[in-house]
Amino acid sequence: MKTEKGSFRLSTVTLAIAAASTVFAAQVQAQEYTTEDTMVVVASRTPKAISDIPGTVWYIEFEQIEQEYRGGKSLGDILAATIPSLDVSSGARTNFGQNLRGRKMLVMIDGVSLQSSRQISRYLDSIDPFNIDRIEVLSGATSIYGAGASGGVINIITKKAQSADLEFESFVGGTSGFNSSEDFDYKIGQSISGGNEKIQARSSIVYTETQGFFDANGTIVTPDISQGSLQFNKAVDFLTTVGVNISETKKLNLLAQYYDSQQDSPYGLYIVGRDFVDVRKGFDSDREHGTERIMLSASYVDERFFGHQLIAEASYREEDQTYTPYYQSSGQQITDVISLKTALAKSFNRFNIVYGVDAYQDKLDSNQALYDPTIANNSGNLINRTYTHVGRYPGVEVSSIAGFVQADYAISDDWTIESGFRYQYMSNKIDDFVGYSQQKKIAAGKGKTADAVPGGKTDYTVGLFNLGTVYHLNSDSQVWANFSQGFDLADPAKYYGQGNYTLVGDHWQLDDSINVNESKMSGIKTDSFELGYRLDTGDLKLQTAAYYSQSDKSVKYNKETLLIEEIEDKKRVYGLEAMASYWVHDHIQLGASGHYVVSEVKGDDGWEDFTAGEASTSKANAWAGWYDSDLAVKVQSQTMFDYEDDAQNKLDGYTVFDLVGSYQLPVGSLGFGIQNLLDKDYTTIWGQRAQILYSSHYDSAAYDYKGRGRTYTLNYQVKF
Template sequence: MLKALPLYVCFMFLSVAVWAQQGSISGRVVNPNKEAVPYASVFLKGTNSGTATNDQGEFKIENLKSGPKQLSITAVGYGAKTVDVQVAEGENTSVTVTLSTNQQGLNEVVVSASRVPENIDKIPSSVTVLSREAIEQDLMISTNVIDILSNRVPGLAPSGGTSSNWGQTLRGRAMLVMIDGVPQSTPLRNGAVDMRALDPDAIEQIEVVKGATAIYGNGAAGGLINYITRTPRQQKLLSSRTTLGMTGSLVDSDNSIGARVSQLFYGKSGKFDYVVSGAYEQTGEWKDAEGDVLPPDYGLGETDSYNGFVKLGYDFTPFKRLQLTYNYYSSEQKTNYVPLYGNYREGQKTRAVLGQTLGVPQGVRSNQNLNARFSGDHAFLDSHYEVDAYYQAVDNVFFWSTSFEFGGQSMVSSEKKGIRALASTPFALGAAVNGDITYGFDVLNDITSQPLVDGRVWVPEMNMLNLAPFVQLKTTVAEDLILKGGFRAEKVNIEVEDYTTLRTVNPSTGQIDNPGFNVKGGELGYNAYLFNVGLRYNKLPIFTPYASFSQGFSVADVGVMLRSARVDDISKISTEAIVVNNYEAGFVSQLGKLRFEGVGFISTSELGSSGQYKDGVFVVMRTPERIHGFEAIADVHLLENLNVGATYSYVEGKMDVNQNDQFDDTEDVYLGGERISPPKYTAYLNYSLLKNQLMFNLQYTGIGKRDRFDRNESGTYNFYQGPIDPYQLVNLSASYQLTKNTRFNIGIENLLNEDYFPARAQWFTSPTMYNKGKGAAFNVSMVVEL
């Protein structure tokens, strides 16, 4: 024992010496108003050490070796921030970290562009982020998420003011709509009602990646829209948010009054957190600027909408998490009105008249999403990993149509099951070069069909299995030069059983144009290899340039080809998949309180997906396409309580009809309005008084002129080729903080009661959609947060 005594003494002194070298970091995280940011994540880079701030925004990390450290701080609704801290031996270093907020999400952490969290200023492409604050501002005016996105996102075509987003392309191509990365779109039979997939009160953030993107695969030819659902904002066990609202027409209030109620509960207790919400909205009659009831086809008047949302999370450790999410959404129109179709050539609008409605209520019969996610950080080689298993099922019912023999209603039914797995491993090559490699695979089984409600089959079941491994590399050189590149392999197999085409009626002659005949099914197979590369240079805030090339993949609308088949075997139908090449270059300039972004793009594909009606049948044109355009975005923080901003977007496109790799020949034609939108201008002004107790938001959306086609032999325009006359819409909202927990909101949509035809009504030229836009309407709500 005595012999061992010197060893014990040495060990004791060594322990004291080591302990003496250790220090700690404590601090507080606040917002620009110096208010606490509770439950922010504080992580020490290069280690497994991390914590979360308490309800006062305070944190402390102990037992740290002396030397320079880097703290990474993130919080929902704020931009991420990295802080350098020098830890001294045996001392506590105190810091105060201020996180920035921005209405348009210009500094947000996003996940959609690369499938792993990253700051938006590290992405070498154009991304628009709508924060929860921006969403809440627009909810004061309209709860239609299609309108919200149209007014906020440059490059997104104008809203038609209905439940359908058909013709509302992103940079001239179809986009993929997702909820937490789970696809909602049905590209096998694109019904174009995927943007209304959940209630906006269940959304925390909306991320829009513009231009073809390879990272998500099938359907993202024009980009993607990802709804990020709610997460808990408070550490306490129970918090709540209650919204009560009323809507109606300011032109003619009779039968126009609607109501809305939304209840949200959320909280955290130890390692467990949850969000539970429910929303119900019933709209009254929607009316145009003349006070006439808007027609019911794709209408949102007299609609009952329900949404139920549950998210449960459990943190096994600070860096391992299991999360379960379920969302149910339904939005059906229950009306006593039928359309009285107008006349495009004579400028006579389609109206709604009282009558007996046929069939069942149109709209989203049900949309269910179930998602289980296991994620973690600091695994092997300090990697981040995620594994998702999901299920999604949707039934979208369309309006009654006389195009079917004896009439009928079609519905797009889709059921998806999938697994997504990825890991992201950081690396460093010396002090100047670092980055990460993200790799994984996606498996998706999508079964989509378009039957009639009465059981007749218009589009048979298409059973798709999609396997796609991918890898993405991101490298940062000297902190300022960011290089990203990646590869994705798509293997798609679609099975179609034998079917019989549906008997349909020519709307012009009233005669049977398709007597129905047997079509032999089979398998359709596709293999595609997609690449992307991007470069961004962040050295000078006054000029931050970026450029990228990315490919997107889409199997096009196979269903619309199958239902229009005029051959007896699907192998004879031109169903080849589309690979889109997207070239983009832009820059961001930060000049004091001014932020400006400009971006130009070119999008090409060897095969097209536009179509035209021939003898009442929709025929897809498979000719090469080229689309180009540019966007400009400006935001100015003029005063502490005054923000203004504006955007401009332009897009144009052509088909190479003679397929000679030129797009300026006399045979070549412009793409129609269902693909190419007219120029769009937007502007906003936010003004607050009384320390943000009273806030005003003024919003402007202008749609420019587009006239690219000649009249046909009958003196009118073909489908999709009608000219667009300009129109301007102004919205106004105000919000007043009545008490600490209660806020009163009022919004006026179409403040100036603009009498207009939406762009879609103008270019489609068909009486089935030749309806006016919504007139002046009000939205009053009260929000109570406890």
């Protein structure tokens, strides 16, 4: 990075000095407080106190989530505000490039992974915050979960019935910037929970409808034609959870979710040839951006299973994801995932062990709708009517089975070591596939037949190891050191099924192609090291960690085809993350967090800055809040710092301020918020990334996805 290392160093040094002073003061107070340990499952698959974990764990409790979403924030915004090492939110449908510690993150709902072989990056457009109870986050690569967790794990825990009593929760609210009649969003939600001593259940439905997003100048935000915005979008989240107490030691938990988020926008990009002209009304397309998902899971816990604790989970997830028109076509990708997990845990005085088996099967099917070029060209690409469908990617089936073991041993009451190993076998089955370009040409009348790129099957194994230790300095603070390995699986759909063709008569002859059996696409392994410290006195909370991670390969994409060009070149990411909060008064809390990160790849001339199209940027947050029995209000800021890579691609940083709060009424409460309090005019991080990634297709202005201007949120919620 060339532009911002120096400017951020000053703030990093200031943060370090402040943290050191805070730690010294806190140590004096530490003996006077004893805080109750928070238990999480994200770090070890079974409940474990955060203070006993040799790693960086962030716990976002219900009160934080509720205050933020009632202030008008999305799930992506909430996570970016509460996790120091998570990049700022895209402000759009996608979380592409929103990395955790500079790498890809694994997102789960109640332990069920949202990961797929075709990484579409819509994990945060997956559940409404109204249905979230808490969020557990493990920063850094982990060997516990397998593919997709090289940056860390985010586990979203849904709301459950809290008792057998019949309870209702109702929500209604709206958001607007008052720019026009098209500048209004609203949300309504309703839940019901209850049961008896044996069965408790909660069922809810949330409906959200957005209209136009307007920037600080009152101009409608350019629709995101690449990965998708959430303008003019309708979303339904129907969630049911059931807990069955089979006996005192056996429990069954069931989850069923239907999530549907679909865009229906009257605005589109008026494009003539390759030139973007402006944003106009009259857009009408057979397909737009959307995600429809059905997810089912069942987990079983037996506290006394032959002297062990047994945890078993089975899940099924089907997703149907569509795209808006791009180059007079748009895709549909359907994913089916079946997963099985089992874990056994046992304690032997100072020794604890967890071991088990995971398995899943992931199937991908895809197609591309081709639009009538005459209708599209005559309308400036505003009107799109399908004339045929072709295949987009080869059919892919990924199967995996893994065994793992994690153990910890208390050397003393204050010192614990932890270690584990995961061994995973994976296979990729690729269908025969006629090249996408050739299918399009045949559909347009150029040629009649074509050879298929041969498919095949490839398999491989990967072993992941972790070792860590945590030492309790006193009852309120710990230091830890940790080494852990993670890995990512490059997208097989974007790697295989490619070939070079020659037209011979009316037949497309395959000259050469990627041979599946001779091009084994193994996992990209990441080694991660970290050293950290945390403190919780009740009034003061501090957690900080320095980390370094290096992977043996990285993925490079072709900007023209958007397919994987090569899988090579080592990548390293290192940095420092920290968060501190302090109750200066019974009603006043102050806090700050920061993340300094450097991402590099090893090229011909040594280590070079990672492309700005994907690299994480450093960031800082700060807040001040007032809390009493009736009123809770918080002012907060978020800063993204500049970034420039070796190719002079730039990301311009920005700072935005928000206000969120709630007021307790005699019945229910009012929630309120002002987003972008100072009405900052800026292009979102995704809008800037998209210009780098896609500008070879259209003018960069076509991807200038701006941040929303000042907006106001007001809502009412009642529980009875």
